Amino acid sequence: MKHPLHHMDFIFQTAIGTYPLAAQCEMLVETGYQGLTMSAWSKDLKSIPLIKPKWGLDVGAVYLIYREGLESFVTNIFETIEGCTTIELALHSGDEVTDLDRRTLERLLPICERRGLEIALYPHARYGMQTTSQAVALCEEFKHSRLNIVFNGYHWYANQEKALEQRLDAVWPWLKQVNIAGSRRSPLGWGGLATIEPLDEGEMDNFVLMGSLERRGFDGRVGVLGWESMGGDVYGNLRRSMNAFRSMEQRLAAHPEWAVLTELPY
Template structure:
């Protein structure tokens, strides 16, 4: 059984402008994806309840950023969103997790309970909550069934957090989703840290990451991260990442031991 594959809508936000939600969904359906993650600044959030019926796609999550000054915006998303029951929440109140972040989570959890929403923390390089370690600490602190974590291979790699097996072990009780990207460490990348590329590009070994997750029994959704800096043809980049993911999936089923490697010695 192939895993559900989604794509984040960032790939449709180019230097020229943003593709309409209808075009995004048509492209995703035609290139073989099962759903998408929508950024909270989309101008078409009201259309999310129509996505499944019109295009056969799931709206797997809404990506939302909290920082001081965005309280009203964040609360409004939680109170009004329809057509999606998962919020990927990035926290950016300072250079590390702040009390303001904790207070916001405290305000959001009762809304999540009431409206049947899941909050999955999104570690993000150059933000206050950068690492899986910080996300795990928050999940331990709040100990709430509506609070989990998205493991983002790009941000784990860009942060050079290391210890992949240990990090996955630590966050496993709270793992809800996995996001992937091709990437290479580079000052030309996002935040001067790493590039965001299709899955068949970059230094990040996504095949090994998929192998580690598969051995642990992960059977959830995978999301693909795109960004305007990828350039080129959006549709072509969607095709490349989908083909790369399915190829890795097939190899893992046939040769699971290929993804068992020794740590780098240099």
Template sequence: MHDLHHMDFIFQTKLGTYSLDAQCEMLVETGYQGLTVSAWSQKLDTLDQIKTRWGLDVGAVYLIYRQGLESFVINAVESIQGCHSIELALDSGKGVTDLDRKILEKILPIAERRGIEIVLYPHVRYGMQTTSEAVQLCKAFNHPSLGIVFNGYHWYANQEQLLEERLQAVSLWLKQVNIAGCRLSPLGWGGVATIETLDEGEMDNFVLMGALRRLGYRGRYSVLGWESMGGDVFGNLERSQKAFRSMEQRLIKHPEWSVLDSLAY
């Protein structure tokens, strides 16, 4: 069974943000093993206490690089405690730019010295949107501290398609996997796709998990949430956890179910 984490975006609602204590207590009660923390959290200096207090792993810190944020990004890589992975979204311009490459040149030596992985996070509507762009950067830098997170939501929202091919392409650098329920819709994030619990949406996460199993992936999964999901945050956590464990058990019993034929239309 895989460790299951949840990204802390789900706790940032239209009415405010749940305290870190409440976040951790909810995650424990709903059966998660850890969380990903956004870099704008006001509690980054307490991450090294989470494992001791709640038994939860901080799988990663999610960080965005844009022009003007060089000092913030470098300081984050240099100072973050209690976590050994940074999910880095690059958004310095249209496509991957020289600014993105320069920030990687600066932070990779720091990451290597501190034993931290920089995990590229392809993000729809950002500069680095696709898994192909992330792979190109990993090939260019060829650095042991640089990897990729495969985010099922952003892969689907970008309509990259060719699931097995894309997973095979990132496999050498694959460090972690993020998933979400989603559907292509102008009402979704960035006018592209919704972010939903794992038991909702048109994205078939069972098929994605099956493809990853065949690839040999045995790492953790992290569920993506967003304020647009609405409703009861605790209930949404619970629904995604139950859906994930159900799919996981189904794959153990019937892995062949996740291999699909071509569309008939």
């Protein structure tokens, strides 16, 4: 199956500046992407409704972080966002999920009902909600149709949650979309945990992850992470990830059994 492939706009926020929105969209179109995820701190959020008509790209989600003190900022995003119906929400009000996080969801979910939005909980390494287990627990607690989960292969890998098949089974009832990245565990990576790299780099086996998702019938969009630490040429990194992803899809279509692994022999 050929999935819509999006890229997070972090890749355009480099160590020396941010690419203009027009350049971002033109690069994504030229390299074959179907859309992007925008960060909530982007200065271009008001331009979201213009992106599809002008460049043919979907804005699949806006990525947003909640921390204590950001209540007004977070609520304003939910109240004003136009042209995008999914908010990927990372929760970080403490060292674990706290009552502040729960009260935030209690406040935001009625806004979602009123404005036709969805929350996709975003487990994030070194944040309060950092594991898929914590995200699943919140979905079970709230039992709300507009509360879902992003399975982020990078953060699953960086956190060393392991048990891929079991974690995907647990997340499946609420799975909204999937984010992936090339990665290797390293103290030089984000948070001292793992690097964020193009999909043709690193030690994370995204082919196996995609195979596990295909076996479950996942047919949603896939987002690719990017970060200024990747270095190099942004356009080149976009193209490398696109080529690697479509190659994985072709191999899975021809040989789905290749993505079923046995236990390590050591």
